[in-house]
Amino acid sequence: MSALKPLADRVLIEPIPAEEKTASGIIIPDAAKEKPLKGTVIAAGNGKKDEPMTVKEGDTVLFGQYSGTEIKIEGKTYLIMKEADIYGVFQA
Amino acid sequence: MSALKPLADRVLIEPIPAEEKTASGIIIPDAAKEKPLKGTVIAAGNGKKDEPMTVKEGDTVLFGQYSGTEIKIEGKTYLIMKEADIYGVFQA
Amino acid sequence: MSALKPLADRVLIEPIPAEEKTASGIIIPDAAKEKPLKGTVIAAGNGKKDEPMTVKEGDTVLFGQYSGTEIKIEGKTYLIMKEADIYGVFQA
Amino acid sequence: MSALKPLADRVLIEPIPAEEKTASGIIIPDAAKEKPLKGTVIAAGNGKKDEPMTVKEGDTVLFGQYSGTEIKIEGKTYLIMKEADIYGVFQA
Amino acid sequence: MSALKPLADRVLIEPIPAEEKTASGIIIPDAAKEKPLKGTVIAAGNGKKDEPMTVKEGDTVLFGQYSGTEIKIEGKTYLIMKEADIYGVFQA
Amino acid sequence: MSALKPLADRVLIEPIPAEEKTASGIIIPDAAKEKPLKGTVIAAGNGKKDEPMTVKEGDTVLFGQYSGTEIKIEGKTYLIMKEADIYGVFQA
Amino acid sequence: MSALKPLADRVLIEPIPAEEKTASGIIIPDAAKEKPLKGTVIAAGNGKKDEPMTVKEGDTVLFGQYSGTEIKIEGKTYLIMKEADIYGVFQA
Numbered sequence: 001m002s003a004l005k006p007l008a009d010r011v012l013i014e015p016i017p018a019e020e021k022t023a024s025g026i027i028i029p030d031a032a033k034e035k036p037l038k039g040t041v042i043a044a045g046n047g048k049k050d051e052p053m054t055v056k057e058g059d060t061v062l063f064g065q066y067s068g069t070e071i072k073i074e075g076k077t078y079l080i081m082k083e084a085d086i087y088g089v090f091q092a
Numbered sequence: 093m094s095a096l097k098p099l100a101d102r103v104l105i106e107p108i109p110a111e112e113k114t115a116s117g118i119i120i121p122d123a124a125k126e127k128p129l130k131g132t133v134i135a136a137g138n139g140k141k142d143e144p145m146t147v148k149e150g151d152t153v154l155f156g157q158y159s160g161t162e163i164k165i166e167g168k169t170y171l172i173m174k175e176a177d178i179y180g181v182f183q184a
Numbered sequence: 185m186s187a188l189k190p191l192a193d194r195v196l197i198e199p200i201p202a203e204e205k206t207a208s209g210i211i212i213p214d215a216a217k218e219k220p221l222k223g224t225v226i227a228a229g230n231g232k233k234d235e236p237m238t239v240k241e242g243d244t245v246l247f248g249q250y251s252g253t254e255i256k257i258e259g260k261t262y263l264i265m266k267e268a269d270i271y272g273v274f275q276a
Numbered sequence: 277m278s279a280l281k282p283l284a285d286r287v288l289i290e291p292i293p294a295e296e297k298t299a300s301g302i303i304i305p306d307a308a309k310e311k312p313l314k315g316t317v318i319a320a321g322n323g324k325k326d327e328p329m330t331v332k333e334g335d336t337v338l339f340g341q342y343s344g345t346e347i348k349i350e351g352k353t354y355l356i357m358k359e360a361d362i363y364g365v366f367q368a
Numbered sequence: 369m370s371a372l373k374p375l376a377d378r379v380l381i382e383p384i385p386a387e388e389k390t391a392s393g394i395i396i397p398d399a400a401k402e403k404p405l406k407g408t409v410i411a412a413g414n415g416k417k418d419e420p421m422t423v424k425e426g427d428t429v430l431f432g433q434y435s436g437t438e439i440k441i442e443g444k445t446y447l448i449m450k451e452a453d454i455y456g457v458f459q460a
Numbered sequence: 461m462s463a464l465k466p467l468a469d470r471v472l473i474e475p476i477p478a479e480e481k482t483a484s485g486i487i488i489p490d491a492a493k494e495k496p497l498k499g500t501v502i503a504a505g506n507g508k509k510d511e512p513m514t515v516k517e518g519d520t521v522l523f524g525q526y527s528g529t530e531i532k533i534e535g536k537t538y539l540i541m542k543e544a545d546i547y548g549v550f551q552a
Numbered sequence: 553m554s555a556l557k558p559l560a561d562r563v564l565i566e567p568i569p570a571e572e573k574t575a576s577g578i579i580i581p582d583a584a585k586e587k588p589l590k591g592t593v594i595a596a597g598n599g600k601k602d603e604p605m606t607v608k609e610g611d612t613v614l615f616g617q618y619s620g621t622e623i624k625i626e627g628k629t630y631l632i633m634k635e636a637d638i639y640g641v642f643q644a
Contacts, residue, residue: 432529
């Protein structure tokens with residue numbers, strides 16, 4: 001369980017390094033204007049009024065390169081961002 | 093099935109190269125201020141509260157030249173954008 | 185029937201050249217800050233939630249000079265714009 | 277009847293030249309930052325959802341100097357603007 | 369009765385010169401960033417949907433120095449502004 | 461009773477000089493980016509539709525240094541601001 | 553009990569110095585673009601219409617480095633900010 005419970009529509013994400021080539025074969029383009037990044041959802045907020053969350057703990061998600069705020073918990077770097085900044089969820 | 097499920101009102105699109113001349117005879121104008129582009133819908137989100145999606149997998153759509161964010165899946169380039177950035181759907 | 189079905193509150197319009205003098209006698213002013221233009225509605229979207237469309241296929245409409253995005257279908261130039269960018273409809 | 281039916285909350289207005297001194301004695305101030313102008317409502321739209329129109333054909337209205345877009349119908353200059361750009365209606 | 373009926377949430381105000389020292393003893397500060405001004409409500413609109421008006425004809429009101437648009441009726445200068453630009457009403 | 465009744469969500473406040481050291485021991489920091497100030501509520505508006513007021517006459521409140529508009533009533537300086545510009549209320 | 557009751561969706565927070573290494577092992581990154589900070593909730597407002605508060609007195613929260621306004625009560629520095637500026641709550 002995460003030490004930090006995100007508020008409202010925020011999500012705590014552990015980023016997956018871009019050089020790592022995953023089973024699903026995603027490669028981040030070299031020269032794109034903006035490089036989307038992948039990460040694992042560590043914890044999600046409870047959503048806002050009438051707006052439940054879609055992502056859940058364990059999901060692998062894609063998000064914008066400049067999305068969210070970086071924090072460190074026990075030496076590891078995480079990102080905290082709003083669910084609206086997440087582009088999509090990778091399917092198992 | 094797409095490896096990536098777009099969130100909310102987002103759509104995953106495989107762009108169709110502009111030089112390709114399709115059956116419906118669309119030609120992108122040379123000197124337009126903004127060149128609309130065509131693409132195929134690969135996957136669509138579930139929409140937002142009270143706003144179901146209109147486009148669906150397989151639709152050929154027209155969208156703005158600068159719309160969306162480029163990502164690569166298994167070597168192919170895709171775009172992820174909000175449905176509101178799509179101008180229209182080509183009819184079969 | 186149009187090859188392109190506009191999404192939501194968008195309208196596909198075939199512009200009427202400004203020099204054409206119509207039966208209703210509209211003349212576009214020479215030195216206006218912004219020159220409104222006339223066009224024929226080729227196809228209209230289905231509107232947005234609780235906002236049905238007012239214009240329909242065949243309507244002659246007036247719109248701002250810089251409204252919409254230019255596209256070409258089978259060699260002809262069209263405009264795609266939101267209904268809110270249309271000033272009014274000419275009456276038969 | 278006007279040849280042009282304004283859409284939604286738009287109003288078609290025939291401006292009254294500022295030098296014309298009317299019965300109600302309105303004089304437009306010389307050195308104001310913005311000179312309000314008078315005009316006659318030629319046609320009004322049907323309003324927006326849950327927002328019916330207040331002005332009607334024949335009303336004499338006051339509006340901002342830079343409001344609306346100029347168009348010509350049969351050689352006469354008109355303005356088309358949103359009702360929200362109209363300051364008030366002169367009473368008979 | 370005023371010759372001009374303000375639309376929606378607008379109010380027609382006859383400004384009270386700042387040098388006039390009233391019974392209630394209001395003095396406009398000399399060096400304030402913005403000088404609030406007093407005026408008499410001459411006519412008020414009917415309000416907007418679900419937002420009835422608070423001020424009424426005859427009220428003495430306080431408003432921002434740069435609020436509203438100046439107009440002249442029969443040689444007198446008035447201001448027309450939205451009720452939201454009025455700070456408060458002086459009590460009799 | 462105040463001579464001025466604030467409109468809607470506005471509040472009339474008599475500021476308490478920053479050098480005054482109160483019983484509750486509040487001291488305004490010297491070098492803060494923005495210095496919050498204390499004041500006494502003299503009069504409050506009736507709120508906006510579905511948004512009743514929280515503060516009431518006599519409350520000691522904290523607000524931003526640049527909030528509100530300064531006015532003088534009978535030689536005393538007051539501030540008029542929206543309730544949303546008030547940070548909190550001091551408890552007795 | 554806090555001397556200051558925050559209004560609406562505001563929260564009064566006592567910041568925890570960044571150098572302090574807590575039991576949960578959070579370390580603020582050195583060279584992050586923006587350094588999130590930790591603090592203890594001293595008092596929370598009653599929320600806004602249909603938006604109850606999530607955080608409560610005693611919660612340890614994470615928030616942006618530039619969030620809120622600094623105030624001093626009895627010599628101690630506090631921050632007052634909107635709940636929406638809080639990223640998350642640390643779990644016991």
